[in-house]
Amino acid sequence: MEVNEKIAVDHGLKPDEYKKICDLLKRVPNLTELGIFSAMWNEHCSYKSSRLHLKKLNTKGKKVIQGPGENAGVIDIGDDDAIVFKIESHNHPSFIEPYQGAATGVGGIMRDVFTMGARPIANLNSIHFGSTQHKKTKNLLRGVVKGIGGYGNCIGVPTIAGQTCFDQSYNGNILVNAMTLGLVNKNKIFYSKAAGINKPVIYVGSKTGRDGIHGASMASAIFDDKIEEKKPTVQVGDPFTEKLLLEACLELMSDKSIIAIQDMGAAGLTSSSIEMASKGNLGIELHLDKVPCREEKMSPYEIMLSESQERMLIVLENGKEDSAKKIFDKWNLDFAVIGKTTNTKNIELYFEKEKVANVPIKFLADEAPMYDRPWKKTKLPQKIKFTNNDFKKLKLNEVIKKMLSSSNICSKQWIWEQYDHTVMGDTIQKPGGDAGVVRIHGTRKAVASSVDSSAAYCYAHPLTGGKQVVCESWRNLVSVGAEPVAITNCLNFGNPEKKENMGEFVECIDGINEASKYLNFPVVSGNVSFYNETKDKGIKPTPTIGGVGLIKDYKDLMTMRFKSKENLVLVIGKTEGNLDQSIFANIILDEKKGPPPEINLFNEKNNGETILKIIQEKLALSVHDVSLGGIMIGALKMCIAGSKGIKFYKFKNLTNIYQYFFSEDQGRYIIEVEKNNLKKVESILKKNSVHFDLLGETTDKEIIINDEPTFTVDKVTEFYKGWLYKYMS
């Protein structure tokens, strides 16, 4: 088939991009070459709209071993131990086929981590669905949860934490972001940079089929009415093969035969071979008829663009082929020498002795388009003036019930009970806490991890929202007693060709960057997902932050459950009473305007560090950060977790009880303290100039507000835990 502009456009390339290809090559590419260009130059692989802005991110820190640019980021946690971690989106496939889309998302991110030589030790996920009233939501939720569980459970890696949101902006475009943490010896990390000429290039793992051809291009396109027709471009996962691949790769990595290794993720064999060669400034020669295929008569074009799962490409030391093959034979996996590294700096493809493609690698990587897309700044919205009239008709106990059983606050136990969260025997904080925590096997250390997003805040004001998500992640780690170390980000946005969406992206990044710098909480890995829109309707800007922190001795783990009655409960950080963009304003007052709560980075850092000090001094019995739903929901969650009640003291300063209880002012924590430790805690707080209020004291079972027993803890537990089960049954 003769290639022309129309075929190029069908491949997702713009006419001027096609022209650039012809100019670079000084000829018209053949179909296989065009396919390779389209895969390498699409948004998903080339980051053409985002690269310019991602460069600004704060990626350096004392504990950073590897920042963005590799399969995953790596941080040092002492004693030669390092944590490899990354988050990645699988949004488009999950909307089309929720089970396989979500499952292969989990599989893909785990491969990114074990490609670097790390054994995965924890999975997390952040999932966003449309309104709970939307007809597709239930099935999508069920399918995604089954898919995430189906893959992670089978591999035997615990899913330790997650986040679930419902909002109508995801009605036609759900988000599935999966994160994995792996453990590696810091002297035995594997990278994707090839080195040396005439080194064998090895294909291992599953056979190649026709599934997922152009998956990366689909991920870079907008959905229309015909999305169902895209089903064949969704990959199919096989966690059993991945488990074998994991064990076989780790076995091969225990000696020194691997020079470079790269998993075949988006754009399969194309991107993996080109990335390895490009990083090593080498050429690569592949013989495609040697690629193990599971379907007949696959063309070079199809082989290069297939996104079949559970495959890896390895550049091996010469002479190690036989010993490596033995390992893959033992695990019943395909192993084929399919080519070699060369000094041509071109990718050269052969099929049945015929040369079918020959392209300089720098055209595919360095010459990929980079756009400085026009973008629009979002103004800070006017503050809403709430008056006592707004609250007049409300009954506090009804508000509490409605809030606790609302989709974005209620317990997500229905979801995480379907994930194996205890396999590997090191999960010391399971889902449902502020962050998941796993021990570093055989040591006293533990790592904490949390995933967070705040689309409502980011939509109202991207700059503030971007800062807020990073701070939220920081607070969740602090709350379990972990020292925050670094983050990974999954940037889910609408169409970058629209000024508004591009502006949301740019300003969210600025916000993330500002908070990340101030908190010394660098970004070490991440992924961008654009074009999250269906029929012109974009999602709310949703940067998801995955944070990782270190607990030096796992016995010092802090939890949010109230421990016993008659202890004091303190709110750390100042309550200003801002209701704009709070869940309360949204679902109780039906007020969706206004600015998000302000972020004061000085207070954020100071309050967090002071909380860590109080935990280290063993003065706190329980700790929880104040987030969605404010003090009231935060305190009740602590009651529910510990099966205790609380007596709220009369509040002062603010005029209105709703503002006091439900405002989402930032930088706050709730802590439980023994009465006779109050003086010590007070002195630490005062010394660090941290504001605090006495909120109340714990009781046996009763929730007492304004001196009246309002609920028992069992009743609020029912509101909190019951909703999702009822919704899904």
Place this chain on the structure above:
Amino acid sequence: MNSSVIIFPGSNCDRDMDVALKKFGFKNKMVWHDDNKLPKSDLIVLPGGFSYGDYLRCGSIAGKSKIIQSVIDFANSGGLVLGICNGFQILTETGLLKGVLQQNKNIEFICKNIFVKINNNKNKFFENINKDVLELHIAHNEGNYFCTEDELKSLEDNNQIAAYYCNSDGEIDEKSNPNGAIKNIAGIFNEKKNILGMMPHPERMIDQSLSGEDGSIFFENLLKNLK
């Protein structure tokens, strides 16, 4: 005491079991499914996981693997065999234990703490545990035990039901049945009671920092009974 844990491709609780056995004093060896011979052992453990991807039926391919004939011979000569979760499924597939494990009634994977009432009468596994109810942990998609009426009768008559799902007070009720298993059955013995298959994972409950510690009671007692 010497124990052996068999690793099938797709096993994923093998390390956890190894850690637990060693913690309580077993000398444990890992055995690859493709081996012919078992090392000298006082206890053979088939661990949890997804052997051979659980393709065809859970445990069915493992039930035909190379090592399994040695396990059957070992069991038939009176050796102690413990199958947890996928291990239990494999034991039913070999015919060493009666019945089958079907998909959970709610067709969802379940991971949580549960209580079981144990049969601590005349068997090496639970004898001398002076607690009737243990808090253990389950994580499975196919734990819904089923057998024919005749099989059930003989299991009951011969005291072969090893553990029932129950509430924290030991009452065996519908509400405490996590997966729809017939008669709340969580685990069973063979006739001679040298083989135990059960869905709950004692190896995940061996440390107060984890979900609980009742698994420790199980392993400590097992070692004592074997000495």
